[in-house]
Amino acid sequence: MIDAIKSVSNLPDSEPLVTVLMPVCQAERFLAPALLSIVNQSYRNLEILLIDDGSSDGSLDVVNRFEDPRIILVRDGRSLGVTARLNQGVDLARGKYIARMDADDIAAIDRIERQLRFMESNAEVSVLGTATAFIDQFNRVLGAPRRSPFDDISIKWRLVTSNCIAHPSTMLRAHVVREHRYSMDYPVAQDYELWLRLAAKGYCFANLPEVLLLNRHHGGAVSTIRRQQQTELSAKALAVYLKNTLDIDIDQRLARSLLEPPGVTIGVDGNLGLPIEVLRRVGSLFLDRIDHSSASTIKRFIESDIVFYALRSIIRSIDSSARYERRLDFTILKQAVGTVIADPSSTVRQSIRYLMDKRSATAAVQRIIGEARARGKGEFFH
Numbered sequence: 001m002i003d004a005i006k007s008v009s010n011l012p013d014s015e016p017l018v019t020v021l022m023p024v025c026q027a028e029r030f031l032a033p034a035l036l037s038i039v040n041q042s043y044r045n046l047e048i049l050l051i052d053d054g055s056s057d058g059s060l061d062v063v064n065r066f067e068d069p070r071i072i073l074v075r076d077g078r079s080l081g082v083t084a085r086l087n088q089g090v091d092l093a094r095g096k097y098i099a100r101m102d103a104d105d106i107a108a109i110d111r112i113e114r115q116l117r118f119m120e121s122n123a124e125v126s127v128l129g130t131a132t133a134f135i136d137q138f139n140r141v142l143g144a145p146r147r148s149p150f151d152d153i154s155i156k157w158r159l160v161t162s163n164c165i166a167h168p169s170t171m172l173r174a175h176v177v178r179e180h181r182y183s184m185d186y187p188v189a190q191d192y193e194l195w196l197r198l199a200a201k202g203y204c205f206a207n208l209p210e211v212l213l214l215n216r217h218h219g220g221a222v223s224t225i226r227r228q229q230q231t232e233l234s235a236k237a238l239a240v241y242l243k244n245t246l247d248i249d250i251d252q253r254l255a256r257s258l259l260e261p262p263g264v265t266i267g268v269d270g271n272l273g274l275p276i277e278v279l280r281r282v283g284s285l286f287l288d289r290i291d292h293s294s295a296s297t298i299k300r301f302i303e304s305d306i307v308f309y310a311l312r313s314i315i316r317s318i319d320s321s322a323r324y325e326r327r328l329d330f331t332i333l334k335q336a337v338g339t340v341i342a343d344p345s346s347t348v349r350q351s352i353r354y355l356m357d358k359r360s361a362t363a364a365v366q367r368i369i370g371e372a373r374a375r376g377k378g379e380f381f382h
Contacts, residue, residue, distance in 0.1 A: 016047040016070070018112055019095035019174070023051050023085045024073075027103035028058040030137075030216060032065070037106045039068050043113040046070055050103075051089045054079030059103075083190045086182045093174055102168040104216045106135070111212040115171040118208060125152075126176045126203040127195065129165040130212040137218040145211045153290055153298055155205040159195060160242075160282055161258055161309060163234065165205060167191035169213040176203060186237070188230040193237040200245045234259055246285045250278060261313035279306050 020038050024031065038048055050063060052075035063073050074092065090098065097119060099112055115128055134142040148164035149155045158164040170191075180197060182190040199205070235256035242248040242255070257275045283302040287295055 016095045017045050018097045019093035020048045020099045021089040022101045023082050024103045025053040026057050030104035031062045041112045042110045051085040053085050083182045098174050099171045105168050106214040108212040124204045125206045126173045127205045128171045130169040130208040132166045132213045132215045133211045135214045148207045150207050152204045156199050163192040188226050189233040196241040
C-alpha cells in the first residue's frame with residue numbers, strides 16, 4: 001500500500017506546473033539539505049515528490065520534520081531500484097515539467113525558476129540541464145565546475161564521448177519522459193540510455209551555463225559504488241545508439257573506450273588509433289546530417305573534442321605511470337599527439353617530455369590543455 005505522508009489534498013488549489021522528482025534510498029545523512037534547497041526555491045508552484053525505495057534508516061524522520069504541504073512521500077516498503085522508482089514518479093507527477101533531484105545534492109535557490117523560464121520560452125527543448133559543481137561529504141568544493149555544451153547539436157555530438165547532461169540537474173517535459181520512460185534494462189546509467197534514445201528520435205536538448213546544482217560525491221553514491229556496472233551499461237547504450245542512428249557497428253569494449261579513453265602505453269595502433277578513427281567517422285556522418293549554416297562551427301567543435309580525447313588518453317597514461325612508477329615511452333606519446341594534431345609543435349613535445357620526467361598528472365592538464373588553448377581551440381575546453 002502506498003503511504004502518502006503529505007497528502008495531495010493538502011497541496012495548494014492550483015495544479016503544480018513543476019514536479020520535483022527525488023528518489024530516496026537510505027538518504028538520511030544528506031536528505032535534509034537536499035530537501036531544504038527545494039523547499040526554499042524562489043519558484044513556489046511545485047509539488048515535491050519523494051519516492052522511497054525501501055529505506056530502513058532515518059529518511060522518513062527527516063521528511064517528517066518538514067511542514068510543507070507541497071511534499072509528498074510515497075513509500076511501499078519494497079526495494080525496486082532507482083529505475084523503477086523514477087518511472088513510478090513519472091507516472092505520479094502532476095506537473096507539466098519534471099525537475100530531477102537527487103537526495104544528496106543541493107539546488108541553487110533559483111534553479112527551478114531559471115529552468116522554467118527557459119523551457120516556457122523554448123518549446124522545442126525537451127531536456128534541459130545545467131552546469132554543476134562537485135562537493136564532498138563535508139560540502140567542500142571539488143575541482144572546477146562541470147560545464148557542458150549548451151546547444152542541441154553540440155550536446156548530441158558530445159554524448160558520443162560522455163554523458164554531458166547531468167541527470168539531477170535536468171528539467172524534462174513530462175509528456176516526453178512519460179512516453180519514452182526509463183529503460184528497466186538499465187538499473188544504472190538509465191539517464192544516459194534515455195538521452196541517447198531521445199537523441200535518436202530527434203528530441204532537442206539544452207544546458208544552461210550557470211551552475212545551478214551542487215553534485216555530491218561521496219562513498220555511498222551510486223556512481224561510486226556501482227561505477228563499473230555504470231560504465232559497462234553506458235557502453236552498451238552507446239553501441240546500440242551508434243548502430244541504430246549512424247549504422248556504425250562497434251562492440252561494447254570499443255564503445256567503452258570512447259567514453260573512457262585508454263592509455264597509450266601499448267602503442268597508438270593498439271588502442272588509441274581505433275577509437276579516434278571511430279570518432280572521426282562518427283563526426284563525418286554527424287556533419288552530413290546537420291544544417292550547412294552551422295557546419296563549420298560544429299566541425300571545429302568536433303575536431304577539438306577529438307584532440308581533447310587524445311589529450312585525456314595521454315593524461316591517463318601519465319597518471320598511470322606515476323601511480324605504478326613506470327617510465328613512459330616518449331615516442332609513443334608523440335605518436336599519440338600526432339594522430340590528431342598534425343606536426344605537433346615543439347611546445348607540445350617539450351611539455352610531454354617535462355610531464356614524463358615529473359610524472360605529474362596535474363601538470364599534464366595544465367600544460368597540454370594550455371597548449372591546445374594556445375592553438376586557438378580553448379573555447380571548447382570546459
